[in-house]
Amino acid sequence: MSDKIQCCTTNGEIPLGQAYWDSQYQSHTTGWDLGVVSPPIKNYVETIENKQLAILIPGCGNTYEAEFLLQQGFTNVTVIDIAPTLVAVLQEKFKNNSSIHIVLGDFFEHQGKYDIIIEQTFFCALPPTLRQRYVSKMHRLLKTDGLLVGLLFNRTFEKSPPFGGSKAEYEQLFAKAFTFLKLENCLQSASPRANSELWIEFKKNKDVIVNLYTMEGITSVDHMTKQLSAIPDVVHISINSDFSELLLVSTKEMDTQNIQHIITTPKK
Numbered sequence: 251m252s253d254k255i256q257c258c259t260t261n262g263e264i265p266l267g268q269a270y271w272d273s274q275y276q277s278h279t280t281g282w283d284l285g286v287v288s289p290p291i292k293n294y295v296e297t298i299e300n301k302q303l304a305i306l307i308p309g310c311g312n313t314y315e316a317e318f319l320l321q322q323g324f325t326n327v328t329v330i331d332i333a334p335t336l337v338a339v340l341q342e343k344f345k346n347n348s349s350i351h352i353v354l355g356d357f358f359e360h361q362g363k364y365d366i367i368i369e370q371t372f373f374c375a376l377p378p379t380l381r382q383r384y385v386s387k388m389h390r391l392l393k394t395d396g397l398l399v400g401l402l403f404n405r406t407f408e409k410s411p412p413f414g415g416s417k418a419e420y421e422q423l424f425a426k427a428f429t430f431l432k433l434e435n436c437l438q439s440a441s442p443r444a445n446s447e448l449w450i451e452f453k454k455n456k457d458v459i460v461n462l463y464t465m466e467g468i469t470s471v472d473h474m475t476k477q478l479s480a481i482p483d484v485v486h487i488s489i490n491s492d493f494s495e496l497l498l499v500s501t502k503e504m505d506t507q508n509i510q511h512i513i514t515t516p517k518k
């Protein structure tokens with residue numbers, strides 16, 4: 251695999267929080283930065299007619315995508331990143347532009363409602379334990395019929411971040427919470443990422459409720475899964491990789507106490 255695709259250096263034990271990401275910008279260790287708008291995202295943006303749509307780019311980095319949106323006349327662009335060094339540069343760069351809102355913060359704390367959220371090497375930068383939380387947050391941040399569009403890796407990596415994934419994993423992870431309008435091999439990827447990305451267009455499923463639950467003291471995942479799946483209104487469940495969080499998709503509001511009880515009650 252090409253070294254160019256390597257995102258950043260970590261021994262796997264460094265928490266991937268604000269200090270980590272900020273140090274990458276301070277030391278210019280930004281191997282993920284394409285230096286130009288990602289070609290598939292550029293092509294997609296060119297198809298959007300309504301320039302007033304509210305668009306979010308999380309984990310925006312140097313955000314050539316937002317710059318392209320502004321060039322195309324979009325008037326309601328929000329970008330968020332956790333790295334203060336980067337965000338200070340962006341705030342200076344776009345200081346006279348009222349069409350872009352630049353937020354320093356954690357995506358998972360962000361509040362808002364968007365028509366489109368653009369994914370570009372943000373998902374792969376997060377520890378995989380946060381994947382269920384990512385789905386829940388995306389669902390919450392999108393308006394009715396809102397779209398999550400962009401790129402996800404369809405490969406693994408020896409050193410992470412970036413953290414890889416596969417089409418099969420994404421089908422499971424986003425199931426029922428989103429309708430897959432597109433989940434296909436990307437043919438226009440930037441050359442260092444050729445044949446390793448999937449193009450996604452996921453539409454928020456407005457007919458479901460998506461909730462994230464903390465799991466503590468779980469003794470039998472199988473038992474819990476069976477019990478939750480037996481609830482008539484539950485259409486999908488997904489458990490994160492360290493068994494600390496549960497994503498539950500249902501057609502009706504769930505009784506949180508009952509769900510929490512099932513999660514924490516040991517198998518008899």
Ligand SMILES: C[S@@+](CC[C@H](N)C(=O)[O-])C[C@H]1O[C@@H](n2cnc3c(N)ncnc32)[C@H](O)[C@@H]1O
Nearest residue numbers: 271282309310311331332333356357370371375
């Ligand atoms: C691999 S970089 C990608 C940057 C940009 N999307 C690009 O393609 O050039 C991941 C970015 O996500 C940001 N990030 C990581 N965790 C975040 C979080 N919880 N909330 C907001 N931004 C975060 C990092 O600071 C970094 O800029």
